Amino acid sequence: MGSTSAGDSGRPVAARDRDGEGRARNARPRDGLGRPLPYGADGVERQPEGVVRAPERTVAEAQRLLDAGKPFHAHEVFEDAWKSGPEEERALWRGLAQIAVGLTHAARGNVTGGVRLLRRGAGAVEEWAAEAGRQRPYGMDLVGVAGWARELAGEVEGGGEAVDAGARAPRLRGRTP
Template sequence: MTVDRDRDELGRPRNARARDALGRPLPRGAAGIPSLPDGLVLSPAETLAEAQRLLDSGYPFQAHEVLEAAWKSAPVGERELWQGLAQLAVGLTHALRGNTTGAVTLLDRGADRIARYSDGPHDLAVADLLAWARDPRTVSEGRPPPPLRRPSTDGA
């Protein structure tokens, strides 16, 4: 028996099934975590705030989706940065799912990508994120990342 795939309005395949907190598809008809709207475009500050909110709430897969949307809409010079951040979030997702190999691979790839942005555009805490991504306890303990942005120094 063949099951028809979910398709978008252009006929492209998609998976419209609900997902759990770690992005795993749930049985059809089950309630899950709300998904992001297609074509989400946020400013860098809004993206980082939403990704941080999701990470703080224990939703690294959904944070990955927010960061992936930024990667797809970012200017060419920042795409590697946003892709790296998305890989860090999905690396944490794999760690929490118990997929050690996938977690280490994605954390390494993400760290390599964001390391190219040592000046920390958008007040990103690049050094802290690199230390977290390369710490073996991140995978073994599923440690959440440090804040994505450096603390404000302007008193705000």
């Protein structure tokens, strides 16, 4: 899709998709792992951006999406918490977002990106827990989540194959009996 104006090179400038408030936002449909699909294709409903949720609701919504095999969408929920939450919790939510993106990359078959983000997110979550002196904020098992992320990173690194995101989803609040 091109525009009638031309850039300095004389070539048409591609028009950018915009949301209702005029911000750049790619309107292409996406699959469950956040990969863009062709315009007009059936995609997965996208998470709305900029939603302010109570932390407990953030955890519940992210877990629902992780269980559904949609870690990319869970990352967007964590990103909302990271951007709208209190300054002292931003590192926690950013670390969880990195873990969700790491699972996304691992499910897409991107071994390097998956391993790197799973480990980075695990370190961020552990560091936040140590500094904050909290291991179970909002009922989350941060030690368990970080351990899960490191374990999956090792498996992905050793196996080199894509993982099933839904089957490998972390339990944010720990394993249920």
